[in-house]
Amino acid sequence: MSKHTIIPxxxxxxxxxxxxxxxxxxxxxxxxxxxxLDLIANSIIPDPFxxxxxxxxxxxxxxxxxxxxxxxSPTLSTEQRRNVTVVLAFDGLDTxxxxxxxxxxxxxxxxxxxxxxxxxxxxxxxxGDNELEITFESAxxxxxxxxxxxxxxxxxxxxxxxxxxxxxxxxxHWGWDWGPTLMTCGPWRPINLEIFSSRISDLYFxxxxxxxxxxxxxxxxxEVEGDATEVQFDxxxxxxxxxxxxxxxxxxxxxxxFTLENPxxxxxxxxxGQPLYSMTATLIQDGSAISEKSKKFGLRRAELxxxxxxxxPGTTFxxxxxxxxxxxxxxxxxxxxxxxxxxxKEKYYDWVKLVADGNQFMIRVWGGGVFEEQAxxxxxxxxxxxxxxxxxxxxxNYPAFPEYLKSVKIExxxxxxxxxxxxxxxxxxxxxxxxxxxxxxxxxYDLEDKNPDNWLKTNFPARxxxxxxxxxxxxxxxxxxxxxxxxxxxxxxxxxxxxxxIHQWNVWHGTQEKYQNFDKLVGRFVSEFGMEAFPNIxxxxxxxxxxxxxxxxxAQSSTVDFHNKADGHxxxxxLYLVENFRYAPDPFEQFIYCTxxxxxxxxxxxxxxxxxxxxxPGREYCGGALVWQINDCWPVTSWxxxxxxLRPKHAFYTVKREMAPISLGVTRTEHLVPKDKYTRxxxxxxxxxxxxxxxxxxxxxxxxxxxxxxxxTTGEETYSKTVxxxxxxxxxxxxxIADFVVPVREKDVDEEKKTVVAAYLFQEGKQIARYINWPxxxxxxHLQRPKxxxxxxxxxxxxxxxxxxxxxxxxxxxxxxxxISFDDxxxxxxxxxxxxxxxKGAKKSTKINTRYLGMV
Ligand code: BMA
Numbered sequence: 001m002s003k004h005t006i007i008p009x010x011x012x013x014x015x016x017x018x019x020x021x022x023x024x025x026x027x028x029x030x031x032x033x034x035x036x037l038d039l040i041a042n043s044i045i046p047d048p049f050x051x052x053x054x055x056x057x058x059x060x061x062x063x064x065x066x067x068x069x070x071x072x073s074p075t076l077s078t079e080q081r082r083n084v085t086v087v088l089a090f091d092g093l094d095t096x097x098x099x100x101x102x103x104x105x106x107x108x109x110x111x112x113x114x115x116x117x118x119x120x121x122x123x124x125x126x127x128g129d130n131e132l133e134i135t136f137e138s139a140x141x142x143x144x145x146x147x148x149x150x151x152x153x154x155x156x157x158x159x160x161x162x163x164x165x166x167x168x169x170x171x172x173h174w175g176w177d178w179g180p181t182l183m184t185c186g187p188w189r190p191i192n193l194e195i196f197s198s199r200i201s202d203l204y205f206x207x208x209x210x211x212x213x214x215x216x217x218x219x220x221x222x223e224v225e226g227d228a229t230e231v232q233f234d235x236x237x238x239x240x241x242x243x244x245x246x247x248x249x250x251x252x253x254x255x256x257x258f259t260l261e262n263p264x265x266x267x268x269x270x271x272x273g274q275p276l277y278s279m280t281a282t283l284i285q286d287g288s289a290i291s292e293k294s295k296k297f298g299l300r301r302a303e304l305x306x307x308x309x310x311x312x313p314g315t316t317f318x319x320x321x322x323x324x325x326x327x328x329x330x331x332x333x334x335x336x337x338x339x340x341x342x343x344x345k346e347k348y349y350d351w352v353k354l355v356a357d358g359n360q361f362m363i364r365v366w367g368g369g370v371f372e373e374q375a376x377x378x379x380x381x382x383x384x385x386x387x388x389x390x391x392x393x394x395x396x397n398y399p400a401f402p403e404y405l406k407s408v409k410i411e412x413x414x415x416x417x418x419x420x421x422x423x424x425x426x427x428x429x430x431x432x433x434x435x436x437x438x439x440x441x442x443x444x445y446d447l448e449d450k451n452p453d454n455w456l457k458t459n460f461p462a463r464x465x466x467x468x469x470x471x472x473x474x475x476x477x478x479x480x481x482x483x484x485x486x487x488x489x490x491x492x493x494x495x496x497x498x499x500x501x502i503h504q505w506n507v508w509h510g511t512q513e514k515y516q517n518f519d520k521l522v523g524r525f526v527s528e529f530g531m532e533a534f535p536n537i538x539x540x541x542x543x544x545x546x547x548x549x550x551x552x553x554x555a556q557s558s559t560v561d562f563h564n565k566a567d568g569h570x571x572x573x574x575l576y577l578v579e580n581f582r583y584a585p586d587p588f589e590q591f592i593y594c595t596x597x598x599x600x601x602x603x604x605x606x607x608x609x610x611x612x613x614x615x616x617p618g619r620e621y622c623g624g625a626l627v628w629q630i631n632d633c634w635p636v637t638s639w640x641x642x643x644x645x646l647r648p649k650h651a652f653y654t655v656k657r658e659m660a661p662i663s664l665g666v667t668r669t670e671h672l673v674p675k676d677k678y679t680r681x682x683x684x685x686x687x688x689x690x691x692x693x694x695x696x697x698x699x700x701x702x703x704x705x706x707x708x709x710x711x712x713t714t715g716e717e718t719y720s721k722t723v724x725x726x727x728x729x730x731x732x733x734x735x736x737i738a739d740f741v742v743p744v745r746e747k748d749v750d751e752e753k754k755t756v757v758a759a760y761l762f763q764e765g766k767q768i769a770r771y772i773n774w775p776x777x778x779x780x781x782h783l784q785r786p787k788x789x790x791x792x793x794x795x796x797x798x799x800x801x802x803x804x805x806x807x808x809x810x811x812x813x814x815x816x817x818x819x820i821s822f823d824d825x826x827x828x829x830x831x832x833x834x835x836x837x838x839x840k841g842a843k844k845s846t847k848i849n850t851r852y853l854g855m856v
Pocket of ligand 1: 394
């Protein structure tokens with residue numbers, strides 16, 4: 001009998017290029033690690049994120065690399081030597097690795113997502129050091145060879161190149177439309193030496209919170225390796241014991257069903273707390289604890305509601321947690337770095353915290369990246385952010401040769417097992433846009449054919465992966481969690497707005513619609529939509545080789561262009577700018593601002609117009625919107641609303657305002673009524689506004705609506721009225737409040753085109769929401785430069801006070817100091833109103849700069 005011991009093998013690692021005779025082993029940068037990090041640390045390559053260095057270091061991905069270390073054998077008594085097993089556990093090797101221990105090959109891998117365990121009991125030296133060597137072959141070259149080996153497969157993809165489809169490695173390593181091509185390799189996750197006679201090899205559970213929310217059935221399960229059989233389950237909450245039970249394992253499996261009365265339920269942020277219970281399984285032999293595993297879990301009832309609605313076709317698609325329907329505003333997540341081993345736990349927490357601070361409820365872990373680190377999901381559990389988890393396939397026609405399917409099955413099972421205890425994960429999806437790729441290439445997909453074996457014979461064989469292998473794995477391992485074949489999926493095809501989720505890319509990609517028309521582009525759940533914007537100037541300075549003094553420090557420079565990987569990005573950014581704003585590429589800072597204003601307006605209108613369709617019980621026409629994308633993996637111009645250095649773009653704040661507990665929406669439309677059938681000249685024109693309120697709280701409220709109007713060119717207030725009093729905004733839905741013509745002093749002189757409409761919600765005299773509606777496109781408005789723009793930081797440095805004598809569009813607060821953050825930004829100002837913005841980290845002396853549309 002021996003206590004289960006885990007010893008990290010993380011010391012003395014060295015590496016070198018494997019096919020270079022005279023290469024010397026050099027120290028690694030950290031552990032776990034990858035080859036780029038190690039080459040950077042040894043000054044062999046420059047920082048790949050700077051300038052165009054990416055181009056010069058492509059060779060790294062086409063040569064083999066070797067990693068080596070030594071570690072001592074565990075000291076064991078003769079008795080122990082007879083009883084124990086010693087295992088080398090590799091949590092992740094990227095990707096084609098051959099592992100040699102003391103000169104003997106012990107493992108070959110081809111999937112970076114699969115953790116491996118090798119029994120090395122007989123391979124270890126009795127005394128002294130063991131030598132562990134891992135050689136990584138080029139995943140790119142290996143992928144190319146697989147393409148040639150299976151020439152009959154209809155290879156093809158968007159982003160990267162087809163060799164990625166054959167290799168089970170993070171797909172974005174091949175380059176994406178927001179990321180560089182950096183083919184990493186190396187031991188990217190920890191390696192441990194484990195010594196045990198018996199151990200708890202897995203600990204998991206199923207839970208069922210009753211509809212009444214009063215009781216939860218909780219089945220704890222443990223798998224045991226070795227011959228010990230006594231397993232003690234302990235459940236605790238905040239250090240207090242909740243339940244405990246000791247059971248006997250049978251054939252390596254122990255389980256006990258607990259009934260937890262009045263469970264403390266886990267909620268998404270803003271809907272309740274995030275209590276996390278601890279569950280520990282202790283393996284006992286001869287009265288001693290020899291192995292232990294603990295996991296935190298949350299009890300919640302999570303459902304995806306897909307049912308018919310009143311007055312609209314199709315079915316809903318919304319999440320309901322503990323019986324509360326949630327309008328899921330959130331975003332899509334890509335890996336937060338090209339070099340994942342250097343992402344700290346703190347950074348994951350900072351990201352998730354930022355998502356929560358942005359009033360968002362959900363993150364979708366997109367299928368072209370990785371099954372994220374535990375720290376990421378821990379942060380989501382603790383902070384209360386729901387997770388939509390994709391399996392790791394994206395934008396292509398994946399193969400299905402037998403070894404591949406075998407690997408995918410293990411990968412799916414292992415990763416579901418690693419993540420299934422997280423209460424934040426409420427849905428798994430088979431892939432990202434692979435069904436869209438199938439549609440675009442006209443690959444065979446017969447919905448009526450339910451025989452999986454037939455799918456393998458088609459030119460879209462990966463259907464077998466999404467609808468059989470992954471579906472089976474989920475059914476077996478996480479029967480309580482909804483599994484969706486892909487994102488998007490549902491209805492007659494992936495663009496069907498009435499069933500399932502959609503990716504709405506007809507703004508930016510596709511037909512390049514105006515973002516003002518987002519209302520027509522709604523779906524039951526929009527799991528992707530987006531618009532690009534330049535990142536903060538400080539972020540651009542970080543990648544320009546000469547920083548602020550770089551001759552390429554301008555909007556259209558070749559280095560700045562290089563840091564945008566999207567097809568046609570110059571034209572598309574220009575298109576949306578030119579349609580909406582008076583703008584110029586210089587000064588650069590103002591140009592960056594304009595792109596961010598454009599993105600902010602675009603994304604906020606999607607949120608606003610789609611949330612309007614969250615109309616309460618039986619009318620949940622749209623159940624959520626996830627913006628593509630929250631983050632970046634390097635400093636780049638992309639769709640991200642927060643850049644690589646966690647600097648929010650202005651869209652972060654406009655989205656945050658839209659997802660506030662209470663918000664107001666206003667639209668303006670022109671209506672033309674000809675006097676008779678033939679006239680073109682005698683046409684009556686009215687400009688109507690519609691106003692609605694979105695109450696995402698769980699309490700009905702009574703409010704008053706005040707509307708004001710201003711002349712944008714003179715600043716004069718032309719209208720002010722309480723248009724509706726003491727009306728009800730029912731809980732958890734959007735409600736239409738009023739519609740009327742834009743108030744003007746004189747009719748038929750196009751006064752509407754310079755009239756800014758401000759709508760305010762008041763509750764017991766207190767302003768609880770505001771929204772400023774502008775004539776569009778904004779480029780036609782004669783915006784004024786205020787002479788009395790008052791922007792003042794309070795004495796305690798906690799609030800900025802803003803006012804002006806003219807309407808000001810998109811007033812941005814800027815500060816050189818990154819430690820200072822604003823609670824809100826890019827606010828619209830109207831005369832006679834003081835807007836207060838909360839600040840963190842500032843002193844009275846802090847210098848705050850401003851910028852607005854039309855300033856230069
Ligand atoms: C969607 C995503 C990504 C891509 C983005 C922008 O299709 O799934 O593949 O980066 O659009 O083009």
